[in-house]
Amino acid sequence: MGKKVTVVGAGFYGSTTAQRLAEYDIFDTVVLTDIIEGRPAGLALDMNQSRPIEGFETRVVGITTGPNGEGYEGIGGSDVVVITAGLPRKPGMSRMDLLGVNAKIVRQVSENVAKHAPNAVVIVVSNPLDEMTALTQIATQFPKNRVLGQAGMLDSARFTTFVAEELGVPVASVQTLTLGSHGDTMVPVPSQSTVNGKPLAELLPADKIEELVTRTRNGGAEVVGLLKTGSAYYAPSAAAARMARAVAEDSGAIMPVCAWVDGEYGISGVYLGVQAEIGATGVKRVVETDLTDAERAALEEAAEAVRAKQADVASL
Numbered sequence: 001m002g003k004k005v006t007v008v009g010a011g012f013y014g015s016t017t018a019q020r021l022a023e024y025d026i027f028d029t030v031v032l033t034d035i036i037e038g039r040p041a042g043l044a045l046d047m048n049q050s051r052p053i054e055g056f057e058t059r060v061v062g063i064t065t066g067p068n069g070e071g072y073e074g075i076g077g078s079d080v081v082v083i084t085a086g087l088p089r090k091p092g093m094s095r096m097d098l099l100g101v102n103a104k105i106v107r108q109v110s111e112n113v114a115k116h117a118p119n120a121v122v123i124v125v126s127n128p129l130d131e132m133t134a135l136t137q138i139a140t141q142f143p144k145n146r147v148l149g150q151a152g153m154l155d156s157a158r159f160t161t162f163v164a165e166e167l168g169v170p171v172a173s174v175q176t177l178t179l180g181s182h183g184d185t186m187v188p189v190p191s192q193s194t195v196n197g198k199p200l201a202e203l204l205p206a207d208k209i210e211e212l213v214t215r216t217r218n219g220g221a222e223v224v225g226l227l228k229t230g231s232a233y234y235a236p237s238a239a240a241a242r243m244a245r246a247v248a249e250d251s252g253a254i255m256p257v258c259a260w261v262d263g264e265y266g267i268s269g270v271y272l273g274v275q276a277e278i279g280a281t282g283v284k285r286v287v288e289t290d291l292t293d294a295e296r297a298a299l300e301e302a303a304e305a306v307r308a309k310q311a312d313v314a315s316l
């Protein structure tokens with residue numbers, strides 16, 4: 001049987017993710033859903049008409065879902081579900097300002113996903129990311145390895161882009177890593193960041209690295225500030241689509257994701273940005289990497305910050 005992936009939420013993030021997934025041409029079907037009547041069907045029709053030009057056979061199906069779960073039967077049999085439903089930030093807002101409103105949306109979506117796609121791996125992107133990932137696991141009651149969140153791939157891609165631009169080198173020669181939360185306690189990891197295998201610290205002065213780290217931490221807000229309405233979606237959708245692909249292909253790729261941490265780095269019982277091996281079962285294992293004392297302390301701080309917030313989401 002061919003693979004099926006569902007993207008919930010046909011806004012900017014969801015529609016660009018669906019398009020990327022379709023263009024991979026590795027799925028039989030990409031399902032795109034939204035609560036706005038006609039929008040997913042219209043986008044699906046449009047994407048399908050790009051098939052002869054881009055040369056892919058995957059079919060995109062658009063479904064409008066109702067407040068009582070109407071339409072969700074169409075996601076049945078999905079191997080992967082990407083949840084993008086929810087409000088994005090406006091200038092001046094923090095991701096945490098979205099907590100109450102997006103929790104209601106994500107809980108409703110998760111309950112329907114659990115009912116209609118009980119074997120899916122769920123990739124969460126709705127913000128605030130770490131909290132919405134924890135909530136999705138609670139609301140679906142899926143095993144923790146089958147629920148993960150997208151943040152680290154995007155944050156690392158931003159860090160990589162800034163480093164490449166600063167040094168005037170191809171992005172492909174730069175390797176960076178960010179861990180921790182998708183928020184104020186994001187932990188960019190310069191000690192694991194290299195250019196053509198050379199440590200970043202040998203190529204840039206410490207204050208310049210710190211400047212790029214700060215820009216990475218504020219990378220989402222920088223885009224929001226320019227757009228005025230809505231938030232980033234090209235780089236975010238690239239990250240979520242790659243994660244969904246790793247699940248569908250059972251590739252075992254190691255990616256920075258928001259995963260359930262159970263003892264790694266001496267941290268337990270929290271969804272946190274770490275590197276993990278991704279495959280058909282979701283997170284196959286969390287991969288620990290060497291950190292400096294300061295980076296390790298920052299990761300522990302991030303864990304405590306998100307732990308406190310994640311404890312509250314069960315009641316939302």
Ligand SMILES: NC(=O)c1ccc[n+]([C@@H]2O[C@H](COP(=O)([O-])OP(=O)(O)OC[C@H]3O[C@@H](n4cnc5c(N)ncnc54)[C@H](O)[C@@H]3O)[C@@H](O)[C@H]2O)c1
Pocket residue numbers: 008009010011012013014033034035036065084085086087088089098102105108109124125126127129150151154182230231232233236
């Ligand atoms: N994790 C990340 O790195 C990252 C990056 C960028 C954006 N985001 C988040 O992704 C989310 C989506 O962003 P966007 O730019 O696509 O926003 P958007 O406003 O363009 O789209 C959101 C869509 O969700 C739909 N929706 C609302 N409730 C729904 C429900 N119950 N079921 C199905 N669909 C529903 C809306 O109708 C809308 O079409 C936001 O929460 C944003 O903050 C996360």
